[in-house]
Amino acid sequence: MNNEIENKCKKAHDAAGHLAVLGTKQKNEALKGIAAALDKARTHILSENKKDIEAGIKKGLSKALIERLTLNDKRIDSMIEGIEQVVSLPDPVGEVIENFKRPNGLKIKKVRVPIGTIAIIYESRPNVTVDAAVLCIKAGNCVVLKGGSDAINSNIAIAGIIAEAAYSKGIPDGAISLIGTTDREDVKELLSKKQYIDCVIPRGSAGLINMVIENSRIPVIETGVGNCHAYVERTADLKMAEEIVFNAKVQRPSVCNAIETLLVDEEIAGAFLPKIAERLKNAGVEIRGCERTRAILPGIRSAAEDDWYAEYLDLIIAVKIVRNTDEAIEHISRYGSHHSETMITKNKKEAEKFTSRLDSAAVYVNASTRFTDGFEFGLGAEIGISTQKLHARGPMGLKELTSYKYVVQGNGQVRK
């Protein structure tokens, strides 16, 4: 047993009751204090981050991973801006969600309350340390952070600064902590602390998320695996379709709301595919197609069964020609990850079929899937995108970090 984990979880749990009843003003003051402290500690943060970068280079991490790991003044600026944004958001805690009176006179209020203590398990992006802590605190939750081992020095520095600043502004001691070890077994230990932790949110690769699901005794909110689709139906404005497909694939291919498969109605495949293919190729996208696609786009690689399941997160796209909307829905239902799908069409009836029958967190008509995002949906912030159906689905903001309780006022009612 790792005593650090036991102690930090217990302390967070003990602090949760006190944090839950703090007022909005006090929580906001603490957030402002955190922003100021990060601003003041830039030199320290950057020097600790440098240790991680040097260790990463020695270890042979890919350029992309080093780039994700790297902090600089601009990135610290955007952490601070992020905090200021969260300060400006309404506090979800205390909202009366429902308010009703029963025939026996009982007055029942359903009131929004914090979840309690949340564990966030993530990979090597040190900015998540700030985002996660700040969102949890604003929603009245204690947080136990477990970041990736490659960012350990950066994370320890950042979490230390955050906690110290928060506690000096009245956030209860123990409310924010980081498990400062790099042993993967420690994640399993953390996932067994059901008596202290109310919810676990993993953020990162499918491998990390599956490991958390396999090992957790605590309720998990799954986030982010996205095998998203665009379907170009026969009545589509083909120029619009081209813009949407290109945007959804190319604008930021490494994120979960980018598309991985393009489905094209057979009626317009001959007209649409050569145009979009040229544009995608010019942007460096590799196309893998079904046999009918390859008849129109000779020279592209053949798509295998695995391609339909793939979340490439890269400049690769799988393309399939389908007979109609029904076949598009069938394909997405079978191979998709229920994240985000879009249909480009002018046919309202077909669009209605697509949006009602597809079981995905976000279903679009005539827009890019890249909008599945807390900021784009107007939630003001985002702790992740849920791909499960319990508790929260799609982008999760402050409200999704809360629960509720019933407060019942009587005048002596007993049950008959």
Place this chain on the structure above:
Amino acid sequence: MNNEIENKCKKAHDAAGHLAVLGTKQKNEALKGIAAALDKARTHILSENKKDIEAGIKKGLSKALIERLTLNDKRIDSMIEGIEQVVSLPDPVGEVIENFKRPNGLKIKKVRVPIGTIAIIYESRPNVTVDAAVLCIKAGNCVVLKGGSDAINSNIAIAGIIAEAAYSKGIPDGAISLIGTTDREDVKELLSKKQYIDCVIPRGSAGLINMVIENSRIPVIETGVGNCHAYVERTADLKMAEEIVFNAKVQRPSVCNAIETLLVDEEIAGAFLPKIAERLKNAGVEIRGCERTRAILPGIRSAAEDDWYAEYLDLIIAVKIVRNTDEAIEHISRYGSHHSETMITKNKKEAEKFTSRLDSAAVYVNASTRFTDGFEFGLGAEIGISTQKLHARGPMGLKELTSYKYVVQGNGQVRK
């Protein structure tokens, strides 16, 4: 691997997309068909139930368990009435929960949808087979039932009648099934079917619920462990306090929303305890007290540490004298199960402290905890009472058996 489980889960999952889009009228017709079929099959149900009762008596099941297992015409009547009630409830599916437009013109609707496929794992009450199936279907969900082995013949008969009647009225084949084996390993197998099942709801003892949490890879909604409290504060109307405490303990001691511990403010302990003690004793309740309680009620048994944690579900009550509301809150926070608590008081400020600081699904002022119930809260039906904080808390009705998705209408928007 048990092929029956794999096949039934897969069939339910395949049916879920079709059931999700059925209209309210069609679902209600199916529910009425189920009620009629149960009515018609009374003889068959009762003769299958007799097999279970005889096996149970042979096995030496307690009188209480045999009584829970036993069906008769009156109990079948109330199953049928329960179905009629669910028919009359509004269909939660399709409700537009939120509807907003973003500055870029995207129109976003948050629409209520079924969860998908739900597994219900329960002990030996055959009426749960009907309740669970009917509530799941009304909310558009497929259901895989796994009842207790002692009721296996009754459950197979009932589930068979329900499924046949539902399918003949257009519910997709495979939407309702019961795992007809009695091997406990089969529960573990069911809990591994994450690819088919969206949610597991265990109903029954703490042992069953813990087993499900330990073994499930599927999100679980915990239900029902209730170590509930009543706190009689110094300003309480003592007659009202007596009525509430008596009702919460005695009216139905075997259920989760009955109280297990009574906390009494030291200021009124001398006046209150002898009266309530006499009334409880006359109703056959055993009292176990702290030392100060025993000074007022000589002859009662001493409460041990374990008593404060106990969910007796029986005519036993633990009694503790506390200095004030703070100590009552501390005690409940430490030993309680976060289900339901009540405070009897005339002091609004103290009541506000109690309701805001206690982290329980339902917190009452001047009413019995026995009201924590889907029917009493006006939900119209109840699949269980959640004691966790994700997804649903407290009584769960039809709405709590749903999720949501985002349907986004654009006119060519792409992300910058």
